[in-house]
Amino acid sequence: xxxxxxxxxxxxxxxxxxxxxxxxxxxxxxxxxxxxxxxxxxxxxxxxxxxxxxxxxxxxxxxxxxxxxxxxxxxxxxxxxxxxxxxxxxxxxxxxxxxxxxxxxxxxxxxxxxxxxxxxxxxxxxxxxxxxxxxxxxxxxxxxxxxxxxxxxxxxxxxxxxxxxxxxxxxxxxxxxxxxxxxxxxxxxxxxxxxxxxxxxxxxxxxxxxxxxxxxxxxxxxxxxxxxxxxxxxxxxxxxxxxxxxx
Amino acid sequence: xxxxxxxxxxxxxxxxxxxxxxxxxxxxxxxxxxxxxxxxxxxxxxxxxxxxxxxxxxxxxxxxxxxxxxxxxxxxxxxxxxxxxxxxxxxxxxxxxxxxxxxxxxxxxxxxxxxxxxxxxxxxxxxxxxxxxxxxxxxxxxxxxxxxxxxxxxxxxxxxxxxxxxxxxxxxxxxxxxxxxxxxxxxxxxxxxxxxxxxxxxxxxxxxxxxxxxxxxxxxxxxxxxxxxxxxxxxxxxxxxxxxxxx
DNA sequence: GAGCACTCCGTACGGCGTACGGTACACCGT
DNA sequence: ACGGTGTACCGTACGCCGTACGGAGTGCTC
Numbered sequence: 001x002x003x004x005x006x007x008x009x010x011x012x013x014x015x016x017x018x019x020x021x022x023x024x025x026x027x028x029x030x031x032x033x034x035x036x037x038x039x040x041x042x043x044x045x046x047x048x049x050x051x052x053x054x055x056x057x058x059x060x061x062x063x064x065x066x067x068x069x070x071x072x073x074x075x076x077x078x079x080x081x082x083x084x085x086x087x088x089x090x091x092x093x094x095x096x097x098x099x100x101x102x103x104x105x106x107x108x109x110x111x112x113x114x115x116x117x118x119x120x121x122x123x124x125x126x127x128x129x130x131x132x133x134x135x136x137x138x139x140x141x142x143x144x145x146x147x148x149x150x151x152x153x154x155x156x157x158x159x160x161x162x163x164x165x166x167x168x169x170x171x172x173x174x175x176x177x178x179x180x181x182x183x184x185x186x187x188x189x190x191x192x193x194x195x196x197x198x199x200x201x202x203x204x205x206x207x208x209x210x211x212x213x214x215x216x217x218x219x220x221x222x223x224x225x226x227x228x229x230x231x232x233x234x235x236x237x238x239x240x241x242x243x244x245x246x247x
Numbered sequence: 248x249x250x251x252x253x254x255x256x257x258x259x260x261x262x263x264x265x266x267x268x269x270x271x272x273x274x275x276x277x278x279x280x281x282x283x284x285x286x287x288x289x290x291x292x293x294x295x296x297x298x299x300x301x302x303x304x305x306x307x308x309x310x311x312x313x314x315x316x317x318x319x320x321x322x323x324x325x326x327x328x329x330x331x332x333x334x335x336x337x338x339x340x341x342x343x344x345x346x347x348x349x350x351x352x353x354x355x356x357x358x359x360x361x362x363x364x365x366x367x368x369x370x371x372x373x374x375x376x377x378x379x380x381x382x383x384x385x386x387x388x389x390x391x392x393x394x395x396x397x398x399x400x401x402x403x404x405x406x407x408x409x410x411x412x413x414x415x416x417x418x419x420x421x422x423x424x425x426x427x428x429x430x431x432x433x434x435x436x437x438x439x440x441x442x443x444x445x446x447x448x449x450x451x452x453x454x455x456x457x458x459x460x461x462x463x464x465x466x467x468x469x470x471x472x473x474x475x476x477x478x479x480x481x482x483x484x485x486x487x488x489x490x491x492x493x494x
Numbered sequence: 495g496a497g498c499a500c501t502c503c504g505t506a507c508g509g510c511g512t513a514c515g516g517t518a519c520a521c522c523g524t
Numbered sequence: 525a526c527g528g529t530g531t532a533c534c535g536t537a538c539g540c541c542g543t544a545c546g547g548a549g550t551g552c553t554c
Contacts, residue, residue, distance in 0.1 A: 008429075015443045026532055027519070052510060063534040065512080070532095074511065121368065125421035126429065126436060129444055138456035145455055151462035160415070160479025167414030168407070174372035182255075182373065189373060196262045197376055208392055209385035215398035232407025236479075239486030273501055274550070299541060310503040312543080321542065 018130035083130030101143035172225035265377035295365035330377030348390035419472035
């Protein structure tokens with residue numbers, strides 16, 4: 001099964017599940033909601049790789065196959081997990097201008113990736129069209145509404161910001177997870193990697209890598225991803241500002 | 248095993264493999280290079296999910312366990328695949344200014360993701376420090392060298408561009424793959440999804456999503472990711488230009 | 495010719511998603 | 525009270541996965 005991608009099952013059934021048409025409880029207390037919540041817990045703490053039907057069932061005190069009464073398969077379960085956590089995203093009514101709003105959107109999405117890193121591993125093409133996805137889209141469009149931009153420009157600019165957040169968020173989340181996952185701090189990693197690299201790396205051949213790498217390494221270890229996230233975001237917002245100004 | 252993340256094995260052994268210290272051929276013609284090349288073929292055509300040791304071995308006409316003579320495990324194999332394809336990236340000496348160069352870097356990385364979509368599924372924290380990774384880093388830094396920026400700024404700006412490319416590339420690649428993966432064109436998908444959505448979606452509650460979604464959908468189906476990629480990239484480069492101008 | 499190092503791989507273990515078919519419970523009409 | 529029926533639950537099994545282990549075959553060195 002390709003957990004990484006979405007939309008494998010019967011679309012009508014998926015839609016009914018996403019919008020929770022008829023989510024009754026079985027006699028052992030099982031329900032779509034409970035299954036989804038448990039699966040999210042597992043993926044949050046141990047990663048998407050550790051998510052298995054047997055593991056979810058075990059945590060619910062139920063046989064693995066019982067889950068299939070509520071959910072067609074693992075792919076659909078992941079779809080449900082996605083829409084569920086999209087509902088958690090912070091959506092306050094903001095007073096400021098488009099820039100402050102867009103900045104909030106970027107940070108809220110980063111926070112979401114931090115809370116649910118497995119989101120970065122699931123495909124976003126043909127997304128599960130659940131209520132929370134739509135609510136999120138509607139809210140985020142609001143950041144650029146009223147700027148005089150065309151609807152298409154609004155959509156494209158939002159897409160650009162979210163693309164940046166996805167890429168930079170991936171780097172930030174992975175960097176944050178690396179020590180726990182490997183049992184090794186960044187410093188420890190460099191202590192091992194550095195000497196090995198010195199034996200094979202020729203600074204003459206890659207002078208820029210040597211010079212800049214050293215400077216960057218000195219400035220912030222392997223790279224402080226939070227500062228990098230903000231810095232890049234500001235550049236992108238500057239560019240968007242220039243674009244809006246030109247209209 | 249967590250294929251999605253890297254750096255699990257013995258670092259000394261990994262380094263020796265990456266830099267191909269002593270890549271001899273066995274009596275059945277097996278070698279690290281051949282194993283890596285075969286694994287890349289499989290991942291390119293059928294995705295990382297279809298990559299298995301048995302499958303690689305089968306294609307090489309060899310028992311699965313024979314691979315372990317050359318490669319410590321699947322994790323290390325993926326590391327080798329990464330460094331290998333990073334070597335393919337287009338690295339011409341470019342005449343223009345920093346902007347043209349950075350634009351080339353972005354496009355070359357996008358092309359790389361297109362050719363090897365599985366790259367988007369592997370972690371980038373603690374990357375495999377192979378010769379091609381270093382060459383790529385050195386080359387890409389060259390785009391911003393000579394602009395008068397500090398080394399740290401050069402590194403951070405490059406990181407920002409690459410983050411954008413990763414995020415936008417993910418969207419572009421997934422959008423391109425979706426029809427083949429699902430056997431359904433974007434239009435067909437909407438034909439199924441649209442009516443289902445209409446039954447549950449309330450335009451009153453999400454007026455922006457309704458309005459902009461419709462406009463965006465009309466303008467370019469589910470979204471032309473190539474145009475979106477370029478558009479966002481130009482905004483980011485505009486922002487970087489403003490930053491460089493201020494120095 | 496003996497010994498040895500190294501390549502190759504058959505088997506097996508514990509995991510996975512899920513198809514299939516059976517069991518047992520809850521509720522219905524009578 | 526009772527039989528009938530739908531559905532919740534789940535034991536088992538199949539074909540995958542990564543890889544530990546130990547054995548077999550090959551070719552080189554003395």
